[in-house]
Amino acid sequence: MDEIPFWRRKTLAQMTPTEWESLCDGCGLCCLIRLEDEDTGEIIPTRVSCRLFDIDACRCTNYAARAQHVPDCIKLTPGNVGRLPWMPLSCAYRRLHEGKDLPAWHPLVTGDPQSVHTAGVSVRGQTLSEASLADPDDAVDHMAPEWLADRSGD
Numbered sequence: 001m002d003e004i005p006f007w008r009r010k011t012l013a014q015m016t017p018t019e020w021e022s023l024c025d026g027c028g029l030c031c032l033i034r035l036e037d038e039d040t041g042e043i044i045p046t047r048v049s050c051r052l053f054d055i056d057a058c059r060c061t062n063y064a065a066r067a068q069h070v071p072d073c074i075k076l077t078p079g080n081v082g083r084l085p086w087m088p089l090s091c092a093y094r095r096l097h098e099g100k101d102l103p104a105w106h107p108l109v110t111g112d113p114q115s116v117h118t119a120g121v122s123v124r125g126q127t128l129s130e131a132s133l134a135d136p137d138d139a140v141d142h143m144a145p146e147w148l149a150d151r152s153g154d
Helices: 017-022 064-067 092-097 136-139
Strands: 032-036 044-051
Touching: 032 136, 064 136
Parallel strands: none
Antiparallel strands: 032 044
16 A cells, blocks of 8 residues: 555655655745735735746745745745745645645656646746846736636646
8 A cells, every 4th residue: 555645644744854845846936026006905926936046947036045035935835834824825834735636747746846847837938037127117017817816827
């Protein structure tokens, strides 16, 4: 009988740092710049990624020191994952917090780190860096398409 995977037998708080980090599927959705509608409070993703995001690799270029370079980068923890409604619906951290399992395309399920890209869930090659904008306020001109904002992860 196969061993039950750690994400099914442990809570987020019980996971080791290595297990925690392995939950990230590498989709890049959490690295998109988001805007808040002042009237409704709705959080709207843009196609603009953080300046540290490598658009082709779909990863942070300086993950270990990201907070030093991007002070508003939020470190995800078991304690705050439930308080971040802007986290993508497909996010493993969010899904597990909500009592859901990992989707079939998740790299921990498939054993293939490319499966998130093959499944079309990642933003690889579909964003532009905030560093390329003349003015940070120009992000409003790059609203995310509907399909990007509405990914359930299933």
